[in-house]
Amino acid sequence: MPAPTPAPSASPVRRRAGRPTAAILDQDGITTAALELISSKGYDGLTMAALARTLGVAPSALYNHVSSKDDVLVLLEDHLAAMVDVSAFGSEPWEEAVRKWAWSYRDVFSEHTPLIPIIAVLPVANAPKTLAMYEAVTAGFRDAGFPEEKIISAIVAIEAFVFGAAYDVTAPADIFDAGTLADQVPNFTAAVDRLALEQHERPTDVAFSLGLEALITGFGALRG
Amino acid sequence: MPAPTPAPSASPVRRRAGRPTAAILDQDGITTAALELISSKGYDGLTMAALARTLGVAPSALYNHVSSKDDVLVLLEDHLAAMVDVSAFGSEPWEEAVRKWAWSYRDVFSEHTPLIPIIAVLPVANAPKTLAMYEAVTAGFRDAGFPEEKIISAIVAIEAFVFGAAYDVTAPADIFDAGTLADQVPNFTAAVDRLALEQHERPTDVAFSLGLEALITGFGALRG
DNA sequence: ACCTGAACACCGTTCAAGT
DNA sequence: ACCTGAACACCGTTCAAGT
Numbered sequence: 001m002p003a004p005t006p007a008p009s010a011s012p013v014r015r016r017a018g019r020p021t022a023a024i025l026d027q028d029g030i031t032t033a034a035l036e037l038i039s040s041k042g043y044d045g046l047t048m049a050a051l052a053r054t055l056g057v058a059p060s061a062l063y064n065h066v067s068s069k070d071d072v073l074v075l076l077e078d079h080l081a082a083m084v085d086v087s088a089f090g091s092e093p094w095e096e097a098v099r100k101w102a103w104s105y106r107d108v109f110s111e112h113t114p115l116i117p118i119i120a121v122l123p124v125a126n127a128p129k130t131l132a133m134y135e136a137v138t139a140g141f142r143d144a145g146f147p148e149e150k151i152i153s154a155i156v157a158i159e160a161f162v163f164g165a166a167y168d169v170t171a172p173a174d175i176f177d178a179g180t181l182a183d184q185v186p187n188f189t190a191a192v193d194r195l196a197l198e199q200h201e202r203p204t205d206v207a208f209s210l211g212l213e214a215l216i217t218g219f220g221a222l223r224g
Numbered sequence: 225m226p227a228p229t230p231a232p233s234a235s236p237v238r239r240r241a242g243r244p245t246a247a248i249l250d251q252d253g254i255t256t257a258a259l260e261l262i263s264s265k266g267y268d269g270l271t272m273a274a275l276a277r278t279l280g281v282a283p284s285a286l287y288n289h290v291s292s293k294d295d296v297l298v299l300l301e302d303h304l305a306a307m308v309d310v311s312a313f314g315s316e317p318w319e320e321a322v323r324k325w326a327w328s329y330r331d332v333f334s335e336h337t338p339l340i341p342i343i344a345v346l347p348v349a350n351a352p353k354t355l356a357m358y359e360a361v362t363a364g365f366r367d368a369g370f371p372e373e374k375i376i377s378a379i380v381a382i383e384a385f386v387f388g389a390a391y392d393v394t395a396p397a398d399i400f401d402a403g404t405l406a407d408q409v410p411n412f413t414a415a416v417d418r419l420a421l422e423q424h425e426r427p428t429d430v431a432f433s434l435g436l437e438a439l440i441t442g443f444g445a446l447r448g
Numbered sequence: 449a450c451c452t453g454a455a456c457a458c459c460g461t462t463c464a465a466g467t
Numbered sequence: 468a469c470c471t472g473a474a475c476a477c478c479g480t481t482c483a484a485g486t
Contacts, residue, residue: 068460120395148414156431191366
């Protein structure tokens with residue numbers, strides 16, 4: 001497929017072919033373009049070259065605004081963190097607030113699992129919106145009577161569960177089909193069959209709910 | 225650094241420079257060579273070219289034994305699954321068996337986090353040793369009186385927590401240092417400070433223990 | 449059946465040269 | 468200050484040719 005024909009007059013100041021969203025060559029514009037690219041071509045399509053093409057510049061131009069592709073991923077992660085719903089902290093009971101936060105967090109990142117290795121080890125100082133999410137959640141835990149020295153540990157544990165569950169959402173439906181090996185693993189096969197039989201919701205949602213409710217109950221007991 | 229000088233006579237049948245482990249060009253040999261490479265150079269050093277060099281063959285020769293690099297990662301994952309300790313199921317109380325399994329699982333994969341995106345969505349039919357692990361765990365849950373239709377969901381939930389926690393192990397020590405933004409997130413900063421003050425164990429281990437015990441308690445209540 | 453060597457279609461990143 | 472164009476040092480993978 002040939003490259004799209006350039007706009008009639010390609011001024012060096014204003015670029016792009018005149019489509020809905022305005023794209024400016026700064027960190028916000030790069031983030032917007034990256035999200036656009038991911039939603040149309042997936043993370044495999046997110047290359048520095050494709051990003052530059054979306055923005056109408058040469059690949060090397062990107063390096064005036066980000067220092068690496070990893071830097072782009074950090075911008076994306078922080079953008080997504082701002083979309084996680086923490087609004088129930090302070091307005092609803094702690095249990096319900098944690099529930100909404102965790103489901104929202106999982107749903108946002110299940111569409112962006114390639115960012116999980118990034119966020120899981122990213123210093124919060126590099127991600128202000130992520131930090132703002134932590135602040136809201138921490139305040140919610142404290143106001144609910146949580147002992148201060150356990151708050152971070154509890155958040156880290158819930159986050160670990162959320163990240164793992166985000167991957168699980170993307171698993172194929174037949175992930176537990178043992179195929180020709182089925183008769184060698186009778187207990188497993190029987191349990192998988194029973195799950196399929198008695199389940200109405202998505203298996204990944206049932207597992208997430210089961211684990212999350214256990215964490216909420218267990219952690220809730222720590223409150224003063 | 226120059227490439228290592230080739231062995232005196234490079235026969236097409238026997239290769240390698242005469243080091244401890246014997247490397248044969250089949251799936252087991254590829255797995256062994258990959259593990260060797262990872263432990264010396266990390267996952268960045270695990271390239272098809274480096275793997276071939278370790279085995280003394282041309283990169284293209286690898287494709288007679290695996291169909292892709294992802295295939296190599298699957299072999300690695302399955303090899304590691306066999307190292308996870310499930311021996312306590314059947315010999316110790318359910319709680320203790322789950323505890324040992326989960327800690328072992330986390331410890332094994334915390335050194336191999338690049339495999340987590342693979343295992344999380346890998347059909348079990350392609351990973352016999354992973355399947356064997358599931359069989360042992362499922363049998364342990366069933367024998368402990370777990371309702372059969374909830375066993376897979378519980379295992380999936382614990383696994384999600386384990387995978388997320390494996391990433392957390394690799395996080396830098398200063399991940400929660402808000403730096404110049406600290407005064408904008410007072411609750412978070414206070415909680416981080418309190419954690420650092422009152423904590424003796426590794427923070428990642430405290431969080432893992434806290435979450436795991438909540439899951440064990442919560443799931444234990446489901447048993448008949 | 450399995451290996452080699454060359455080639456292909458990409459990557460992310462750098463940097464001198466321009467404006 | 469910021470962009471272009473060319474180049475670099477890689478990737479994983481394919482495939483005709485050999486044995």
